[in-house]
Structures are given as structure tokens and as C-alpha cells.
Amino acid sequence: MTDTGLMMRVKSGDKRAFKSIVETHQHRVINVAYRMLGNREDAEEVAQETFLRLYLSAKSYQPKAGLFTYLYTIATRLALNRLRKRKRLRWFSLDQLQEDGDEGPGQEFPGDPADQPDRSSEQAEREAMIRRALDTLPAAQKTAVILSRYEGLSYKQIAEVMETSVSAVESKLHRAKQTLRKKLSDYFEEF
Numbered sequence: 001m002t003d004t005g006l007m008m009r010v011k012s013g014d015k016r017a018f019k020s021i022v023e024t025h026q027h028r029v030i031n032v033a034y035r036m037l038g039n040r041e042d043a044e045e046v047a048q049e050t051f052l053r054l055y056l057s058a059k060s061y062q063p064k065a066g067l068f069t070y071l072y073t074i075a076t077r078l079a080l081n082r083l084r085k086r087k088r089l090r091w092f093s094l095d096q097l098q099e100d101g102d103e104g105p106g107q108e109f110p111g112d113p114a115d116q117p118d119r120s121s122e123q124a125e126r127e128a129m130i131r132r133a134l135d136t137l138p139a140a141q142k143t144a145v146i147l148s149r150y151e152g153l154s155y156k157q158i159a160e161v162m163e164t165s166v167s168a169v170e171s172k173l174h175r176a177k178q179t180l181r182k183k184l185s186d187y188f189e190e191f
Helices: 001-009 015-037 040-056 068-094 121-133 139-150 154-164 165-185
Strands: none
Touching: 001 068, 001 154, 015 068, 015 121, 015 139, 040 068, 068 154, 068 165, 121 139, 121 165, 139 154, 139 165, 154 165
């Protein structure tokens, strides 16, 4: 059954259809939140809140865009809000320490540790550099890069998630690539 069909069943109160949606999309929602936030616990919380909001809004759901676009929109907004909140907290707390459960920079959220191949220290170092460079981008550029490069969304899908035009997405990605190219030029011949 299609996502739209499942959502129409959720709209009529079918909890199994909702469970199917969560099982189908939770890994991708957690991954996009993790890539934006760099913190496993925060990514899981954003994913939970994303699906809670989906469930609570099921009665008013209108299949205008694809369901995954709708989920990415919710997850992206929640992650950006959490990033803004973090920045405000850092402003007030100069000696904020990294939380114990944070994953290192550049790591993907693992579905099952047994599924993750061992990473070489060189690859981990490269990913950490890319993660640090991504973290310096403005939120909109970072979001566009994550959705394009890591999630494989088209420019049109990114525009729907970010509620902007395709040309604005192209511009954000172009500026982000220029910035990343400058920041990473010492480490990589071509980014």
C-alpha cells in the first residue's frame, strides 16, 4: 500500500497503518535529524515528536505532497528549532560540556551497531572535518546540503521540505558548496 493510502487509513483511525508508516520511515527521519543535530538522543526525540505530530494531525492530512516530504518538513523544522535553542543555551552557559551519549562528529546514526562496518581512523577524521565544516554553514544551507547529499532528495523535494523555490535551493547549495570547498581545500583536492 502507498504512503498516501496508509495515511488515509490512519486518518480513519487505523493504528496498524500508522505503525507501518513509522516502521517504513523512522530510520530516514532519525538520520536526517542526526545529521542536522549530531546527537543521537536529540535525533531520537525529534523523530518521536515528528511522528507524534503526524499522528495528531492525521485527521487534517491532505495528500498534497508525498508523505516523506511532509515528514522531512516536520523533522527539519523541529531540528532547526532545537539548533536555535542550543545556540541560545550556549550564549548563557559559557562552560557547557558535551553531553555523555553524544556521538562523535561525522558519524551516521546507526540502526544496529552490527550493521555498521568498522571505519578507519582516516575515514573518521575526514568525516569529522566535513561535519565541522557543515556545522559552520547557515542553517538553511546546511539543511539543503544534508537533504541533497545525504538523503538524496531532488531540488524540487528539498524546495517542498524547506518551503521555498527550486531556484532558492539551487542558490543555497551553490553557496554552501563554495564555502565548503574553501574550508576543506587544504584537506581534499576536490569536494
